[in-house]
């Protein structure tokens with residue numbers, strides 16, 4: 001299967017490496033095409049560099065928008081039509097940091113990032129908030145854990161999106177665990193009770 005990854009920065013590059021090592025074919029794009037080229041060269045034959053964000057979606061079954069929250073809406077608007085019928089995976093936390101490194105939440109307290117992103121998507125796109133619960137380092141070091149796999153939590157309101165994102169999570173070397181519908185995305189974010197948590201399936205079930 002083929003997945004587009006838009007954004008080849010800190011988390012996008014790690015997601016790409018793990019998916020490719022699990023056998024996924026990738027189409028990569030980023031604001032800086034050199035960053036996508038460097039990653040594709042590192043991954044090898046499983047990854048191709050797209051001309052732009054829309055081109056990344058050509059022939060892709062799913063797309064991961066590995067972007068900072070502040071640029072998400074602009075990119076969704078740019079690629080809106082081809083998103084119809086696709087699984088859209090969003091790992092973004094609704095955060096911004098200033099020049100001094102101070103981090104602030106971009107949404108009012110209590111507003112779920114997943115519901116905001118769902119409102120930006122065209123009808124027919126199937127959203128799952130996933131792949132953003134662990135820092136890039138923790139994601140890489142926890143994948144393909146043995147003997148007990150580590151869990152990646154996700155949320156979606158769409159059963160088909162759930163099946164598709166579970167396949168991607170397994171391909172990346174984790175066991176999937178659904179923490180509810182899109183309105184539960186706050187649990188996955190920085191500050192949420194399921195964020196940065198490396199647990200096995202039994203503990204994940206008890207937490208959900």
Ligand SMILES: NC(=O)c1ccc[n+]([C@@H]2O[C@H](COP(=O)([O-])OP(=O)(O)OC[C@H]3O[C@@H](n4cnc5c(N)ncnc54)[C@H](OP(=O)(O)O)[C@@H]3O)[C@@H](O)[C@H]2O)c1
Nearest residue numbers: 007008009010011030031032067068069092093132135136
């Ligand atoms: N890094 C982590 O450990 C981590 C973990 C969990 C969740 N997350 C979440 O994941 C999101 C991304 O974080 P990150 O750390 O990966 O950020 P990042 O390192 O800044 O990467 C973002 C990527 O998006 C690209 N980009 C920016 N505008 C674009 C556009 N219009 N079209 C295509 N690509 C564009 C950037 O390209 P340029 O470099 O050329 O600008 C960069 O490659 C954030 O919301 C963050 O909260 C991050």
